[in-house]
Amino acid sequence: MSEILCTHWNFKTDQMHPYAFWNNFLSKKECDTIVKQGRKLKLDKAKTNSLTAQNARKSNTSWIFPKKDNLWLFRRTTDVILDLNNKYFNFDILGLNEGFQFTNYKHPDGHYGKHVDNSFNMSIRKLSVSIQLTDPKKYEGGDLKLYTSEEGKIMDRTQGTLIIFPSFTMHEVLPITKGERNSLVSWITGKPFK
Numbered sequence: 001m002s003e004i005l006c007t008h009w010n011f012k013t014d015q016m017h018p019y020a021f022w023n024n025f026l027s028k029k030e031c032d033t034i035v036k037q038g039r040k041l042k043l044d045k046a047k048t049n050s051l052t053a054q055n056a057r058k059s060n061t062s063w064i065f066p067k068k069d070n071l072w073l074f075r076r077t078t079d080v081i082l083d084l085n086n087k088y089f090n091f092d093i094l095g096l097n098e099g100f101q102f103t104n105y106k107h108p109d110g111h112y113g114k115h116v117d118n119s120f121n122m123s124i125r126k127l128s129v130s131i132q133l134t135d136p137k138k139y140e141g142g143d144l145k146l147y148t149s150e151e152g153k154i155m156d157r158t159q160g161t162l163i164i165f166p167s168f169t170m171h172e173v174l175p176i177t178k179g180e181r182n183s184l185v186s187w188i189t190g191k192p193f194k
Contacts, residue, residue, distance in 0.1 A: 017088040018148035018165065019155070022080050025162035030073075031133045035182050037070070038062050038102030046103065046112075056113035058105075059173075064184070065099040073100075077162075081129065081188055084164050091126045091166075093190040098123065100184045105142050111175040114147070117167040117187055125167040127188035132161045139179030146171045 026034070041062035066074050077096065085091055105111065118125045130144055136157035144155040144163065147170035155163050165171070167187060 015090065016166070018169065019146055020084045020088040020164050021156060022084065022162040022164075023156070023158065024160055025076075025080060025131060026133075026160040028135070028159055031159050034064075034073070034102070034184060035133050038064065038104070038182065038184075041102065043102075043104060056115065057111070059110050059112060060104045060106075062102045063099050064102055077129070077186075080162060081127070081164065085127065085188075088164075089127065089166065091188075091190055093126055093188050095189060096129075096186055097189045098187055100186045103183050103185060104180060105173060105176045105182075106180040107139075107141075107176045107178050109175050110142065110173075110180065112173040114170055114172045116170055123187070123189050124192055125187040126190040126193075127164055128167045128169070128171075129184075129186045129188065130155070130163045131184040132157060132159055132163075133182040133184060134180070135159045139176060139181045141175050141177035142181040143174045144171065144183075145174060 039062075041064070043060040043062050046057050046059040046061045064070060064073075074096065081093075081096070085093055117128045132144075136159065143157065145152045146155060146165055147153075155161075173181075
């Protein structure tokens with residue numbers, strides 16, 4: 001009688017990374033320009049989906065959609081997302097269909113508690129993108145923290161850095177304790193996971 005060594009034999013191993021980033025995605029000048037544009041738009045109190053407690057988030061947002069003066073941002077973001085997706089996630093993605101959310105977190109207590117970026121009966125968000133717009137010397141707290149493990153990991157705060165991660169990843173923006181932080185966020189949609 002022969003000994004069974006395992007009950008299955010995988011053809012492929014899971015190569016999906018928990019997150020990826022692109023340093024120097026935007027220059028300081030480009031970040032400052034986007035912050036000015038985001039502030040010119042009407043900033044509204046940020047909302048959450050109905051399944052999230054309303055006090056889970058304290059920030060203001062406006063929306064940036066493609067126009068002649070910002071097509072460069074959408075083109076560059078598309079190129080980088082396609083590259084990072086091919087290298088680190090290999091998801092079947094369709095596009096950046098919700099525009100960019102310009103988000104402003106201010107002292108005291110600007111934050112966004114633990115959450116995921118997808119939910120029942122929403123667009124099928126596969127990847128979440130966060131772009132750091134503010135010089136980290138100008139604020140304290142406000143870190144983007146991903147929970148790829150129980151203790152979580154603080155993401156790079158460098159101005160101009162793009163961070164991308166699966167939309168089902170638990171994450172939060174920790175409370176701002178000094179100054180204010182601005183970011184651009186968006187979600188990359190796709191067909192249902194199979």
